[in-house]
Amino acid sequence: PPLDPVTAVSSGELTYLQALYDVKHYRLEIEVIPDRKTITANVSMTALALGELTQIELDFDPRFSIDQVTVNEHQANFNSANGKLLIDTLPLMSGDEFTTSVSYKGRPYEAENPPWDGGFVWNRTESGEHWIATAVQGRGCDLYWPCKDHISDKPERGADMIITVPSGLVAVMNGILISEQSTEDKTSYHWQTKNPISSYHLAINIGPFKKYQLQRQSLIGQGDMAPSTYPIVFYHITEDMEKIENLISNDFLSQLDFYERTLGPYPWGNEKIGIVEIPYLGMEHQTMNGYGNEFRKDPEGFDWLMQHEFAHEWFGNLMTQE
Numbered sequence: 001p002p003l004d005p006v007t008a009v010s011s012g013e014l015t016y017l018q019a020l021y022d023v024k025h026y027r028l029e030i031e032v033i034p035d036r037k038t039i040t041a042n043v044s045m046t047a048l049a050l051g052e053l054t055q056i057e058l059d060f061d062p063r064f065s066i067d068q069v070t071v072n073e074h075q076a077n078f079n080s081a082n083g084k085l086l087i088d089t090l091p092l093m094s095g096d097e098f099t100t101s102v103s104y105k106g107r108p109y110e111a112e113n114p115p116w117d118g119g120f121v122w123n124r125t126e127s128g129e130h131w132i133a134t135a136v137q138g139r140g141c142d143l144y145w146p147c148k149d150h151i152s153d154k155p156e157r158g159a160d161m162i163i164t165v166p167s168g169l170v171a172v173m174n175g176i177l178i179s180e181q182s183t184e185d186k187t188s189y190h191w192q193t194k195n196p197i198s199s200y201h202l203a204i205n206i207g208p209f210k211k212y213q214l215q216r217q218s219l220i221g222q223g224d225m226a227p228s229t230y231p232i233v234f235y236h237i238t239e240d241m242e243k244i245e246n247l248i249s250n251d252f253l254s255q256l257d258f259y260e261r262t263l264g265p266y267p268w269g270n271e272k273i274g275i276v277e278i279p280y281l282g283m284e285h286q287t288m289n290g291y292g293n294e295f296r297k298d299p300e301g302f303d304w305l306m307q308h309e310f311a312h313e314w315f316g317n318l319m320t321q322e
Helices: 242-261 303-318
Strands: 021-033 039-051 053-060 067-071 078-081 084-092 097-106 119-124 132-135 160-168 170-171 176-182 186-194 205-207 210-217 230-236 272-278 289-291
Touching: 021 176, 053 097, 067 078, 067 084, 084 119, 160 170, 170 186, 170 289, 230 242, 289 303
Parallel strands: 021 160, 230 272, 272 289
Antiparallel strands: 021 039, 039 097, 053 084, 067 097, 078 084, 119 132, 132 205, 160 186, 170 205, 176 186, 210 230
C-alpha cells in the first residue's frame, strides 16, 4: 500500500502529546527475514513525562501488525491509524519516567529511489547473497519502528539495537558492537550508542560483510569524548583490497584531517568512525556512514562521497549534538 501521508514526512510541527515527553533511550530488537522481506520486532522507548499524560503518541507506519503494547510492563490499549500509534496509560505525572514497548511484524515499505526516498532496500551481491540497507532520510524512523519522529528530541542515553539475521550474514549499525550471539541458523548483533543520536540515523545494514579496520591518531583529540585514537572501520562487500585501501588511506584520511583542523575533534571518537558499503549511493548515519560510490573517482582523481557524508555527520550532526 502507499505510504500514509503522516508517515511519508519526517518531523514537521511537534504535536501537543509528543511535546509532553522527552525521549531518554531506545531499544530496538528486530529480526530481519530477507527471503520474505519482512521483519519481526519489539521496540522499547524510555522517556520522561514533562506534563500529565494519559495517552502516549508515537509515530509508526500503520501497515504493520501490532501484537502487543505495554507501558511500564503493563498491557495497554492502543490505536494505530493515520501514521500515529496512540497508547492509553494510567496517568503519568511530570517527572515520571516510563517505558513503552511495542511488539509487531510485517513487511516494511520498500524504497523506490534511495536515498532520495525512504524505506528498506532489498538487494543482492553479485554472488547472489542478500544485501540490505535502510534509507529513511526525509521520511523518518517510523517507516519501520515506532518512535518520536522529530528532530527536536535525541535520546540522551543513546540506543541499543539487537539485529537478528540469517547465519552467514552480518548486521552492522551505529555505535559499538557489544555482542554477537549465534544459534544454528541465526545470528544476533547487539550494537549500542553512547551518545545522543537522531532517530533517523539508526540505520540497519545487512550483508556478507568483511571488515577493514585501522586506528586513527587524532590531530587534536583529548578526553573521553574525543580520544587521541579511535577506530576507522569499513564493512565492505567489494573484494578488491587495493580499491579499499586507496579509498581509506588516500582519500578518506586526508578528508578527516581537513575536518578535524576545520571543525575540531571528531564528535564520536568514543564509538567509532564507521563506513559500510551499501546498495545505493550514500547516506550520513552517525558513526556508520553509507558508501555506494563504487570507488569511482571524479575528473580530479578524487572520490567525493565520504567527504559529502561527513559534511552532514561531522558538521551537521555536531551542530545539533545536544
